[in-house]
Amino acid sequence: MLYITAIAVIGGLFVLLAALLLAAERYLVRYGVCTVRINAGSTVFKVQGGGALLAALINNKIFIPSACGGKGSCGYCKVTVTVGGGPVLPTETAFLSRADVRSGVRLACQVKIKQDMEIGIPEALLNAKQYRSRVASVVTLTRDIKQLDFDLLDPTEIEQRPGQYVQIQAPSPEGPVFRAYSISSPSYEKNRIQLNVRLVPGGVASTYLHGLKEGDEVLFTGPYGEFRLSEDAQREIVCVGGGCGMAPMRNIIYSLYHQWPERSCWLFFGCRTTKDIFYLDDYRMLAKRHPSFKIVYALSDPLAADETWDGETGFIHLAVDKFLAPGVKRQAFLCGPPPMIEAVMDVLKNKGLTDTDIFYDKF
């Protein structure tokens, strides 16, 4: 009898405490409906509090970039929170500089909506949309690079600038992940986008994209990216790519000659062997029509015995140094592995370019 009462008392007590906690949770943890105002009221939406800001933004069709799916490991989803963000969390500090923290920059995936908020998002990001597309063609460029063309299904048109990128949604065991790929098709082609994808062993998105066949449907968001091609027709454009950093250059070059047929432009591309070369014939055809387009490919590995090569050898920053005369007004776009970018930056600065003239994308 004693034991039964003991069990009853303990059981009753636990049920009572649990009920108390549930009631408390109802009034304390649920935050009710909160209002989020973006860019001083240009967009306003209401959302049930308690969730992450990033999820709320995406649900309201504001596609700010995020590569990690809200785990706080990519640092792409930066927004400025002016009101209602709470203290900066330790999970964010790795991605925020002191200046960022002072001006209220936060990671949208880490900030929880607990009250009415005022946030700032760059206008360009508000233009990003989600696209449904179908694979139109797959071309193998080198042993591990494929060129993929996508027809846009919904919406059917994209407004992109050369140098911008999209975020491809790829399935993974832990839910969808997003990876950034530069658009390689020129910006005047509004009904399709083209990507160059290099297979990274173990990479979720590149494995997914390499496995696609014609007719497969793919979701992506975009376009993103701050790069703006200089509108000054006298300004020479310098593109330097290494490894697989070709896609944004291709977009820049074709868009450039579509608008300014006479404009001067250099393309430098560095790779190791003749097997890594791609698009060279396309560019030579373009150079025939536009003599102001100059192409330099450089190989850094020694040639095999049976190969011939009439281009440059050595690393690409040496070729840049050799061909560019100092003191010309230029804008440069670099894309490739970080050490290459650093080396090329040094060379370009010696040629008289400043930080504002050089734009880079560490793939």
Added chain:
Amino acid sequence: MGILTIGEILDSARNFESRLEALYAKIRDNSTDNGVRLLTYYLARHRRHLDETLAGLDAETLRHVQAVEIKFSAPFDALADLRIPGLDPAKVTGDELMEAAIRYDSELVALYRTILSQPLGAEARAVLEALIRMEERDIVMLKKMLAMHYF
């Protein structure tokens, strides 16, 4: 049973990084491969990541976290666990160098994960997770660089 503070472990990680920096400097002096030399400049800068990650924290939090004590099944020597495998400075190739750098990063990740498996405060946990993410980002970057086939 050894007891160490997180501050001491971070110091030993920092010490490991500066030994790596010395190794990269040695490779730069001895290698004839320009790609390898270019790469060592980049890799040697890895040491700054740790300080940059910690620099974002306010001083009070940092002191708090550094004072957190953790137990290691005895006898633990954080330094011994972070050995630098020998690379021949004169003959190493770019790919080998990047693979080695990935290994070093993974060693640090493994060390941080051992600490994470212990009961810690939420603050210390967040700091360690930030460090792990930083190293993992570096690993991804290096793997991409390997796949790019540039060096």
Added chain:
Amino acid sequence: MNPTPLWVIFVGSLFTNNILLASLLGMCSFLVCSSKVDTALGLSAAVVFVMTCTTALNYLIYYFVLIPLQLEFLSFVVFISVIAAFVQFVEMFVERFSPKLYYALGIFLPLITVNCAILGAVLFMVIRKYNFVQSATFGFSAGLGWGLAILLMAGLREKMGYSNVPVPLRGVGILMLVTGVIAMTFMGFAGMLNVQ
């Protein structure tokens, strides 16, 4: 029945029988969370709240449920689960209204559950045979006493930041010494009142 008047219980648990400095209960969070006055203040507020509520609630459960049903042997389990539930409640409350304090307290907020001072206060209440009003007063003032001690310590530690502590004593060593000195000064109050 315990005949001690309420004001004696109040003053007694603040000074002569301070739960931290006389009984040395609740040392763990006392040592860790006393590095800053703000944090210490927040933690003491949480402790005062949890202590008052749990002593009162545990009094009711002990005298109106456990004793009539002869279930005194369950008292420890019951006491600690009531404490645990209250701490959960406080945690939600603090996270909602002061996220900054929530992150400053970190693990020590949920750890109030196993803070021995809280269980200690409940057990003292049983041992000393307080009635309901006495119990609530005791819980409240014991919490205040704990808060007083940790605030003193936090103030001293903020001052200590500017002093030259001998290297071997830095960290926990000097904290233990300082705690000892504070405890000894509080023993000076011992002749004033005798709380039982």
